[in-house]
Amino acid sequence: MKRRSPPTNGKRRKPTAWSYSAEFRTIANAALRRFNSQRHLHPICGAKAKSTGEPCRQIPAKGRTRCKLHGGATPRGDGPAGWHTPGFPNGLPTGKPRSDAYKVRKRRQRRAAIAAMTADELARLEAWRRTHKPGSTRDRSHGRNAREARQWLEAIMKEAPNAPTPDQLELNALRAQLHAHIARLDAEIAAEAEGGALVSGLFD
Template sequence: MVKRGSGKKLTLWQQSAEFRQIGREAITKWNKVDRPKQPKCTAMAKSSGEKCRQLAMPNGKCRYHGGATGSGSAWHVPQWPDRSSVDAEAKLHGKLKALDKAAKRRATRLAKMTPEERKQHELWQRTHKPGPATARQRAKRERRENAAFAASLAQSPPPPTNEAKRLLDEIESLEALLEQRASKREETIFD
C-alpha cells in the first residue's frame, strides 16, 4: 500500500468525527454549488463522445487533455519537480524513469517507420522544436523567406524590354567612345 500525505501525524482534532463531518459538508457544498460554475475541459471524451467533465486548467483543457502541457518557453520541455518539495528526489527519479521509458518507446516506433514516414517525422521534428514560440515563429518565417528566395533564383530572368535593349546599346557605345578617348590620351601624354 502506498503511503500518501506529508508523513505528519494528524492532530486529535483532525482525527475527530466532527472534523471529518465539517470537511464532508464543505466538499459536498463545493461540488453542488461551486463546481458547476467552474470552467470545464473542452475536449471530447473518446468513450462517450461528449465533452469531458473535468475541471479546466487556465488553457481550457484538463490535465488529461493537455492542460498540464507547458506553454511559452516551457512548451514540451520536461517540467522538473520543485526542489523544496519533501519528496523531490523521488519525484525526480520518477520523472527521469518516465523520460527514459518514453525515449525507448519513441526509438521503437522510429525503427518501425518506413523511409517516407521517417522523412515526414524528421520534418515535423525540425519544425516543432520545444521551447519558446518566438523561436519557432522566427524559424518558420525564415523557411518561408528562404523558399521564396530559392524560387525566385530558379526562375529565368525576364527577357529584356525594348527600352532596356536601347539602354544597353547606348552603354556599349559610350564605353567604346570612352576607350577610344582614353587610348588617344595615352598616345599624347608620352609623345
C-alpha cells in the first residue's frame, strides 16, 4: 500500500524522514521507470527551444499542445477571443453586459451630481471643459505640442532680422571680392578668345 503525503495547501512541504527512506526511493524509481518506458507514446511540445534552436521534447500540458514552458500553462477562456475573455459556467450571459449597466449607472450619477451643483461649481466645470477637450491624454498632448510648436515658429518668423556681426560683414566683403574675381575671369576668357591681354589675379 502506497503511503500518501498530507496536502500542502500551496505551501512548500518540508522534507520528512519518509522522503529519505529506502521505500520512498524504491517507489519513486519505479514510477520514473514506468513513465520513461511510456514517454515515446506521448506527444511532444514541438516549440522551438531558445537554448538549442531544436524542437522542445517536453510533454504538453494536459489538454494543450505546448508544455508549460511554452504557453501550455496560459489560462484559456470560453470565448472565441482567447484567454482574456471571461469564462462562464453556463455559457455567455443572456442579459446586457455588465459594462453597459455600469456606464448607465455612472452617467446617471454624473447627471445627478451636475444638477446638485451651485452656480460657482457650474462655472468652474464649464471652465474646465473649455480647457480640457475630449479625447485621450495622448491625443491632447500631441495637439498641445503641435500648437506650441506652431506658435514658436510664428514668433520666429515675426522677429526682425538681427544686425550683422563683424564676422558677417567680413564674409560679405569676401563674397563680393569673389564675385568680382569671377567676373574678371569671365572677361579674361573672353579676351583670350579674342587675343587680348590677361586680367590680373585675385585680390589685387
